[in-house]
Amino acid sequence: MMTASSTSLMQRVCAVPLARAARTRAMAAASMNLSTTTSTTTTTAPSLAKRADPQVLLGLSEPELQQLAIDFSQQGYRGKQLHHLIYKRKIKDIQDFNQVPLAFRNELEEAGWKVGRSPIYQSVTAADGTVKLLIKLEDNRLIETVGIPVKDEKGVMRLTACVSSQVGCPLRCSFCATGKGGFSRNLKRHEIVEQVLAIEEIFNHRVTNVVFMGMGEPMMNLKAVLEAHQCLNKDIQIGQRMITISTVGVPNTIKKLASHKLQSTLAVSLHAPNQKLRETIVPSAKAYPLSALMRDCRDYFTETGRRVSFEYALLAGVNDAVDHAVELAEVLHEWGRGSHVNLIPFNPIEGSEYKRPSKKAVQAFAAALENNKVTVSTRQTRGLDADAACGQLRNKFQKSPLPVDSDNLQTDEDAPVAVVC
Ligand code: SAH
Numbered sequence: 001m002m003t004a005s006s007t008s009l010m011q012r013v014c015a016v017p018l019a020r021a022a023r024t025r026a027m028a029a030a031s032m033n034l035s036t037t038t039s040t041t042t043t044t045a046p047s048l049a050k051r052a053d054p055q056v057l058l059g060l061s062e063p064e065l066q067q068l069a070i071d072f073s074q075q076g077y078r079g080k081q082l083h084h085l086i087y088k089r090k091i092k093d094i095q096d097f098n099q100v101p102l103a104f105r106n107e108l109e110e111a112g113w114k115v116g117r118s119p120i121y122q123s124v125t126a127a128d129g130t131v132k133l134l135i136k137l138e139d140n141r142l143i144e145t146v147g148i149p150v151k152d153e154k155g156v157m158r159l160t161a162c163v164s165s166q167v168g169c170p171l172r173c174s175f176c177a178t179g180k181g182g183f184s185r186n187l188k189r190h191e192i193v194e195q196v197l198a199i200e201e202i203f204n205h206r207v208t209n210v211v212f213m214g215m216g217e218p219m220m221n222l223k224a225v226l227e228a229h230q231c232l233n234k235d236i237q238i239g240q241r242m243i244t245i246s247t248v249g250v251p252n253t254i255k256k257l258a259s260h261k262l263q264s265t266l267a268v269s270l271h272a273p274n275q276k277l278r279e280t281i282v283p284s285a286k287a288y289p290l291s292a293l294m295r296d297c298r299d300y301f302t303e304t305g306r307r308v309s310f311e312y313a314l315l316a317g318v319n320d321a322v323d324h325a326v327e328l329a330e331v332l333h334e335w336g337r338g339s340h341v342n343l344i345p346f347n348p349i350e351g352s353e354y355k356r357p358s359k360k361a362v363q364a365f366a367a368a369l370e371n372n373k374v375t376v377s378t379r380q381t382r383g384l385d386a387d388a389a390c391g392q393l394r395n396k397f398q399k400s401p402l403p404v405d406s407d408n409l410q411t412d413e414d415a416p417v418a419v420v421c
Contacts, residue, residue: 166216
């Protein structure tokens with residue numbers, strides 16, 4: 001989740017002109033039994049082409065796309081073309097691959113292949129340029145993705161995509177809107193990757209940073225997260241160091257992640273300096289004691305050489321006292337050196353009793369950490385955070401069944417309260 005500020009900022013909910021109504025593809029839904037077609041593909045025994053579902057191009061690497069082309073009796077360079085069309089040109093429909101022979105396009109579709117891009121259901125833009133998207137997946141479920149543009153001192157724009165890894169979240173952290181909306185399912189690799197492409201398209205700018213801080217717990221969908229990570233790095237060319245995976249801690253997963261020796265940042269959502277308090281804020285902490293989590297973080301650093309960053313949502317009167325900061329510094333020093341803490345002042349959510357601490361309290365907490373030799377950053381408030389947190393926009397729409405027809409979208413007049421991750 002990416003935090004927020006003044007309620008005066010106006011968020012607009014744009015009816016989704018961007019959403020291209022999904023073309024009905026009877027052919028695409030057709031079975032893989034190519035022997036009923038008269039095309040030349042009947043003679044091939046395609047390995048990738050015969051892959052079990054989903055037959056989605058997005059997420060495949062260049063060598064895989066080359067193999068796919070070969071499987072369809074095409075020359076290998078066609079795979080390179082596919083790669084360019086999907087990742088550089090960001091084309092969403094196989095029929096729009098104009099450079100590719102029509103016969104090949106048709107064969108791909110007949111065999112059930114598609115690009116794997118979903119329509120944007122809602123788009124909310126804050127005065128500061130932050131954009132939140134609701135993406136509508138094939139099964140009508142909605143996920144949130146946020147694009148956060150920041151200009152550095154030299155005026156160069158950094159564009160961060162805050163992506164979801166699950167539809168909802170099973171972990172129910174007490175202050176998080178996503179958990180309150182329940183859990184539906186894990187996202188597939190292409191559903192993670194497409195969020196980044198959607199942000200690039202909206203901003204007409206390349207995404208420079210990706211944070212897995214949207215809906216869901218990435219470590220509970222580690223396989224797809226790692227596959228998406230590889231695609232973002234190799235195919236979309238986002239540096240590993242520009243990618244952050246955030247977790248509240250799931251037993252046995254940090255070790256697994258460490259074994260991949262990624263150069264990306266692991267962020268751990270701590271929210272409390274001791275087990276007793278943490279359990280009250282993060283119910284899943286009962287199954288993963290703080291000492292075990294901290295040990296795994298230490299081992300992660302030993303194995304990867306990458307320092308873990310700690311997130312701490314500040315909840316007024318709950319975990320925001322200077323004493324908590326001092327205790328937190330002690331814990332961090334006990335388990336490592338030079339830790340970094342990212343403070344996130346609570347972003348109010350509907351129906352929550354938690355309150356955002358005053359600026360003064362946030363500053364005092366940060367100062368206490370610094371005085372105890374812990375580096376701190378306080379998450380910058382962004383316009384979209386004004387009224388709500390990650391998961392809230394989606395909860396609003398997911399309450400009632402979505403219209404089947406993706407053209408039947410909400411208009412500006414129906415604008416829900418603004419939100420952010
Ligand atoms: N499940 C992962 C990623 C999800 S959210 C995790 O827990 O790390 C990313 C960050 O936003 C987490 O640190 C999460 O605790 C925090 N967060 C969620 N809702 C929030 C809210 N309403 N206010 C402040 N921080 C919040």
